Amino acid sequence: MTAFTRTALVLGLAFLYAPILVLVVFSFNASSLVTVWGGFSTRWYGVLLDDAPLIAAAWVSLRVALMAALVATILGTLAALALERHGRFRGRGPFTALVYAPMVMPEVITGLSLLLLFVGIGLDRGLATIVIAHATFGTGFVAVVVGARLKGLDRSLEEAAADLGAGPARVFRTVTLPLLAPAVAAGFLLAFTLSLDDLVIASFVSGPGATTLPMRLYSQVRLGVNPEINAASTLLIALVSLVVLAASRLLGRPDAAA
Amino acid sequence: MHAPVPPRPEPLVRIDRVSKTFGAHRAVDGVSLDLEAGSFLCLLGPSGCGKSTLLRLLAGFESPEAGRILIDGADVTGLPPHRRPVNMMFQSYALFPHMSVGRNVAYGLQGLGLGRTAIAERVADLLRLVRLEGLSERRPDRLSGGQRQRVALARALAREPRVLLLDEPLGALDRGLREETQGELRALQRRLATTFVVVTHDPAEAMTLADRIAVMDRGRLVQAGSAADLYERPESRFVAGLLGDVNLIEGRLGGGRPDGRATLETGFGALVAGAPEAALGPGEPVVAAIRPERVALLAGPGEGLQGTVTDAVFLGDRIRRQVRMRDGTLIRAASPVSADPGAGPGTEVRLAIPPEAVRVLAP
Structure with a gap:
């Protein structure tokens, strides 16, 4: 590695991760002023655990994420199977585009259109609507990975497997x-x-x-950032x-190419 | 080597005018072929000739646009692969990577109504048959190429198929192992008396393995018969060139002779040939196929086809010479070492070719 490429690497990584590093470092700040270092402390993590609305928001996020991921996994896997295994059926091209579109659609548009839909069909907004919305774009990502x-x-x-006497259901389940x-x-x-x-x-x-947790954090930031x-x-x-690391390990396993 | 078997009314497999196209490409074009029970058939031809597609049609992975396939007299044309009494050994072996050797072999035995112990016994028998005892717990990726090939064979034999289909079964093995495995496969087929259909692009392998060879070219069945039939009596230039070395000499068909033989006018003189294919008349351009070992060299001057030896190569069991005829045509002649005329390069020789060794074919 030359001096030039090393410098480029360091600058590149700094550009990407310096803000996050600053945030992580200041989360251990003893001072209650966000930008003034007052020594190492974990007191804000303690404060965090006593913040009931924040903990509640975290639970909402986890429940939404689990359910949305579950729905997206089932729908995305089925979509990938349909696109890859059913040959050239009529409408395959548009269908592929439709599955992938939510991934590149601006989030504001996805959010707004879903809002209009939910209001239009009279669905009460709450946990379920977030799950549906998240499953919508999650499906596209699952379809890409599984595909x-x-x-x-x-x-x-x-x-x-079919040659050895397995019907379509057994082929799918066992192979x-x-x-x-x-x-x-x-x-x-x-x-x-x-x-x-x-x-x-x-x-x-x-x-x-x-x-959800990001919503809660965002609303708090608007009132002023604190180390919490x-x-x-x-x-x-x-x-x-951790989760992304686990996902990439799963995809990079030696038998993944089998 | 193998006497032709008179066709019986009910063959085990009947392929009846089967065609399959992929887009504009006619992969299999009106092929009809009967298969006797207990026989060993090779589908031979260059890549893309439709031999693998024909095999996949037999297995049920493709369905034909036209024609029928009958097994044991029953029409299986519309049956999916899992309902056909045939099994296939894949070129890539297609071993299930997430299952042990034992579970791979047992896969086809599940759902047959066998008990757990019966399946275990059958798996052990099959692994013994292919000499893989003790490897039942191994994963396929921990096996050598030869071992994988034998697992694939055991797995395909597990259900005792009426016909075993093998797609280039030895293609992935190196040469030494290949020759050894050819012998084993042949012995196994004799012992089990199961009907085997092998796809190969290697003529030597087809001749070693099969008692019947079906040659395919561009989707069509060109000629079927024993190795000796195809070698001695090829019906086309393509078949003549496919099996073994051959001299292909262009010429024109002369007039018929009273003894029923034909003459062939070539650039270096007249050749007396066996009876030509019925469709060819006098004056038509033809090609004569002559095996090098049927060309005898006579020393000294005299009547006959004169030429000069340009090259002589010692090949251990025979000596192959190249003879330049007076019009420049090169003819290869092979003589056994024990009956060698001893003509070195530069020697004037005469060629003696028995008429029955000259096959007159369409150009």
Whole structure:
């Protein structure tokens, strides 16, 4: 590695992670002023645990993320199977675009359109509407991850199973699904973190009593940043990092190419 | 080597005018073929000739646009793969990577109404048959190529199929192992008396394995018969060139002779040939196929086809010479070492070719 590339790497990483590092460091600040270092302390983590509205918001986020990820995993896996395994059916192209569109759609538009839909059909806004909204864009991500694995899956494995007397259901249960499992799990984790992170869409479609953690943090920041926000954000970063790491390990497993 | 078996009224497998197209490409084009029970058939041809597609049609992975496939007299054309009494060994072996060797072999035995102990016994028998005892708990990725090939074979034999289909079964093995495995496969087929259909692009492998070879080219069945039939009596230039070395000499068909033989006018003189294919008349351009070992070299001057030896190569069991005829045509002649005329490069020779060794074919 030359001096130039090393410098470029350091600057690049600093650009990406310096703000996060500052946030993490200041979450251990003893001072109650956000920008003045007053020595190392974990007192804000203690304050955090006593902040009932914040803890409640965290629980809402976790429940939403779990349910949304579950729905997205089932729908996304089915979508990937339909797109990869049912040959060239009529409307395959548009259908593919429709599955992937929510991933690139501006969140404001997704949020607004869902809000209009929920209001239009008279669905009360709350936990369920956030779950539905998060499952919508999570499905696209799961479909991409599972679809990539399906593309790499040797067709002759499923043919061999059928040849050995297994009907379509048994082929799916004993061969296709076990071989897809790492991608399905990774897709689930991805949908989970995306739901956990989301602020914009949740703000549009949530209702009274359904405040997610990012929503709660954002509303507190508007009243002024305190080190407690830093502590909460640090925990959120840690959780998301762990889940993303797990997902990438699942996709990078040596048998993932089988 | 193998006497032709007279066709019985009910063959085990009947492929009846089957066609399959992929888009504009005719992969299999009106192929009809009967298969006797207990026989070993090779589908031979270059890549893309439709042999693998024909195998997949038999297995049920593809369905034909036209024609029927009958097994044991029953029409299976519309049956899905899991309802057909055939099993296939895949070119890639297609072993389930998430299952042990034992569970791979047992996969086809589940759902047959066998008990757990019966399945375990059958798996042990099959692993013994392919000499893989003790490897039942291994994962496929911990096996050598040869071992994987044998697991795939055991798994495909587990359900005692009426027909075993093998797609390039030895394609992934290196050469030494390949020859050894050819012998084993042949012995196994004789012992089990199961009907085998093997797809291969290797003529030598087809001749070693099969008692019947069906040659395919561009989706069509070109010729089917024993290895000896195809070698001695090819019906086309393609088949003649596919199996073993052959001299292909262009010429024109001369007039018929009273003894029923044909003459062939070539650039270096007239050749007396066996009876030509019925469709060819005098004056038509034809090609003569002559095996090098049927060309005898006579020393000294005299009547006949004159030429000069340009090259002589010692090959252990025979000596192969190249003879330049007076019009520049090169003809290869092979003589056994024990009956070698001893003509080195530069020697004037005469060629003696028995008429029945000259196959007159359409160009």
